[in-house]
Amino acid sequence: MVEEVLIKEIVKKVLETFQNEEKNIPVEVSARHVHLCQEHIEILFGKQYGMTKKKDLSQPDQFQYNERVTLIGPKGIIKGVAILGPPRDKTQVEISKTDAKILGIDPPVRESGQLKESESIYIATEKSVIQAKESVIIAKRHIHMNTEDAKRFNVEDKQIVSVRVKGQRPVIFEDVLVRVNNRFNLSMHIDLDEANALGYSNDVLGQIVYF
Template identity: 60%
Template sequence: MDERKMRMIIEKVIEKMEEQSSIPVEASGRHVHLSKEHVRQLFGDDRHLSIKKELSQPKQVQYNQRVTLIGPKGIIQGVTLLGPARGNTQIELTKTDALKLGIDPPVRESGDLQGSASLWIAGERGVVLAEESTILAKRHIHMEPADAQRLQVEDRQKVAVRIMTNRPVIFEDVTVRVHENYRLSMHIDYDEANACNYVPGTRGKIISID
């Protein structure tokens, strides 16, 4: 085998090894998870919601319908609505969105809503005040137990991840979330994505574990 072919084979092996040790990264835009009661008030009921597409995490969907967010200083129209319905309405924004709306939501993990910001939400059939509903989503990684074992991490651990783009950034304090129903993916918001020149297909690599 000549040197050129050998070099190509070695490069492909290295590329495969790097892929196996890296994590796909997804940029998450502003979106809303409604409670069943708020679905009823804004759209009638969930029979009036139609699925646009399935998301990377199992059983999570995006609807065709959208909502408007109303804050003290501004509004944002056409906000993505995700499902299925949850026990409590949760709105996830970027800091840029929050400044436009005139609110100051905390950085929180999903579901940690006590003391968070409130917003009005407008839908096809009405308007509701979603109290203690709004957060800046803390960056995190979803993974199955097999992925956690391969990457040598545990549920709830905090890690630092290097985002591998032409403008690489290291994100610290990234929460690992392990569950058998998860699929491997790191989630960052659009502000974070813009900071590192994110493009679809971007991957990250865990470089340290707390």
């Protein structure tokens, strides 16, 4: 009788572990970076210049170039900023609140692509410099997922959720945007300030919290 109860408890714990694993969301840090439009690539690097790929990113068809740029604000500069590809229709710069203070600007917290009335910044290389008007945002924390993931988590595109993230200093992030597209791989993106707050490591996972 005792052994039967013990076996049931073990089975219960194993099943709970599997269920929890199905609810896990990989958490990635999206450090400061720039998406350049083709026009700005040609000004900053030259019309005949061929950008070179450094590595693929977790989302399909997204990658990082070897080339880097410098951001120049009213109060400071940040060198060695990564450029992500492929080129965008409009240049977009994503930084953290700490970066914004260094540069002396006050960008809004926005979803990617929402650049109207955002901050402006100068972007420089050794060859040239541009003013990227209405281009700078602090990226709203978000989760990429496909439609099957959305069914599993019982959420939909553009829904706002809360996510418990299990770092060295576990936190619950509120106001997390769900982005659903079949081109996406499952991952939650936070910026460097948020990552530092929770004691981030590469194996950090999150779970949607249902209040």
